[in-house]
Amino acid sequence: MGIGSDNNGVSAVLTSKSKKILAHTYYCYPFKTEDPLKWCNNIIALINDLPKIVRKNIVAISINHTQGSFLEYSDNQEALLTNDLSFVNRDDLMQSQVRQPLLLTDNIITFSEGDLTQILRFLNNQNYHDCSEQYLLRRKADWLMSWLLGNLRWAEESNNLDWGWNIKEEDWIGWTSAKSWISSLPNIVSSGTIVGPISTKRALMLGLPHGCLVIAGTSNDNAGIIATPSNQTDGITILNNRLSLNCFIETPFYSNGVVSYRLGHSWVGRGVSRAGTSILKYLFSYEIINDLSRQINPNIPSGLHYYPLVSQGEVFPISKREMAPIIEPRPISDSLYLHGLLEGLANIEDIAWKKMQKIRLSKMKRVITMGHGANNSSWRLLRQRILNSKVSNRSSSVPATGLALLALNGFYRTLKSNQMIEKPLEKSL
Incomplete structure (x- = not known):
């Protein structure tokens, strides 16, 4: 159990x-x-x-x-x-x-x-x-x-x-x-x-x-990875209050905001951003997020440029204690605003994966997604466009x-x- x-x-x-x-x-x-x-x-x-x-x-x-x-x-x-x-x-x-x-x-x-x-x-x-x-x-x-x-x-x-x-x-x-x-x-x-x-x-x-x-x-995060079938060429993003990016590595190390964890006989490198779904829950209810997401065309850029932190300070992929959230200007359309926020989080993930790619030997072929954000199909397609990689959601994977x-x-x-x-x-x- x-x-x-x-x-x-x-x-x-x-x-x-x-x-x-x-x-x-x-x-x-x-x-x-x-x-x-x-x-x-x-x-x-x-x-x-x-x-x-x-x-x-x-x-x-x-x-x-x-x-x-x-x-x-x-x-x-x-x-x-x-x-x-x-x-x-x-x-x-x-x-x-x-x-x-x-x-x-x-x-x-x-x-x-x-x-x-x-x-x-x-x-x-x-x-x-x-x-x-x-x-x-x-x-x-x-x-x-x-x-x-x-x-x-x-x-x-x-x-x-x-x-x-x-x-x-x-x-x-x-x-x-x-x-x-x-x-x-x-x-x-x-x-x-x-x-x-x-x-x-x-x-x-x-x-x-x-x-x-x-x-x-x-x-x-480790328990979620154990619960999710994956292979050495996969990247694993956990979309919860914070973005957690994980990839399998051959030897442990600690640098540039990436921490190593032991997972059985394997090692996992992890970088965690302070940005995540917490900003979405702060601005919208769960029901409204679902409704607005259906109005988003994930294949078209929003034209907005956000770095959606809840509070000041970032640790990965950028280490900047005084970094302020960028969630303005807010457009009149709530669906466009959510589009921009999801895109901002996807851009952070893209920067983070490019940084993570430097520490792994094999090229990432797929991104597996877990956590609260794995329930959002529009976000998956939007991330797939920005990451230029196949994205698979595993919303049923739970740490337990x-x-x-x-x-x-x-x-x-x-x-x-x-x-x-x-x-x-x-x-x-």
Whole structure:
């Protein structure tokens, strides 16, 4: 089983040993939430909606959550939600010049991705040295995996690159390893690793077998790639709030805004623009986007020249912190305006692919599209014209499917090699 969670909802995909999808369920939250208790409660409800006979036959589970960070106080290294805030509290945060976090729930402080520097500033505070072993810095995805395991020891590599994990060297890079808060970081494992069996309490809570294995997940983009059949000559664009461009490479490297990720025995190079579908959702409703898209002739240029960022700053394919969004002038026609915005995003993608092409040995023959934008056929044809390459949409590919396949492969690898990280010591949860 694979579970994909974000602040808007949670989805689960169940596959058979032949990789056939047996079930795909999704629950959308009534409103966006950063509360980890709500995530857990909805995961419980989602799994418990499955028939009991199905749940009893789930042998492995992998989970992920969209990026974001937790700073947790814990004196026993367990994934607990307690009321002990003796060290982590609002006064400490404000004294450390940290902006008020998005959420303070029991002993967990939740930060958005943009607040990572605020966490690090807090950890570098002089008061931190007296209690360094009691602060645990975890990504949201890794915290949810810990919730299944019953301990906070492990984390998956692709979710920890921006904290300084080097996948190739399998170690923390210099600036991280030299920090006083290095003990707050988790032990890293690669995606697909069997981390351990689900905790007894979680197994009972979810109606899963006590021997159900927890498999380290991966980032949403990686999971989407796993879920989508592709080959080494394909480029993969994920059209979500940000444009994510991915291509297979022979050796990992980090330069020019491109980051390398390990995907099984392959390497993927990824460049992510801050432009994406978020600007479309900011300006139009989903229904209006669909209606206006049908009025667009994708074979004719709009004559507009936009760089549709939501806010200032770009990282790829252009690295320019002070770059301002270009979404004006706005024409009277809404369909023409949307045409120009879609064209602007396609032009960014074209520049990015030309940059990505320099790092791969084989010529790109096709662009596979996933994400929210993969549902828009007019945009596909428009992109095909600008990219001068065949574009195929895969709107049905979801990260939860890739996570389910990771769980399946992890389970069968266990049968073949008897691989298992030692069973964590379970305490009262």
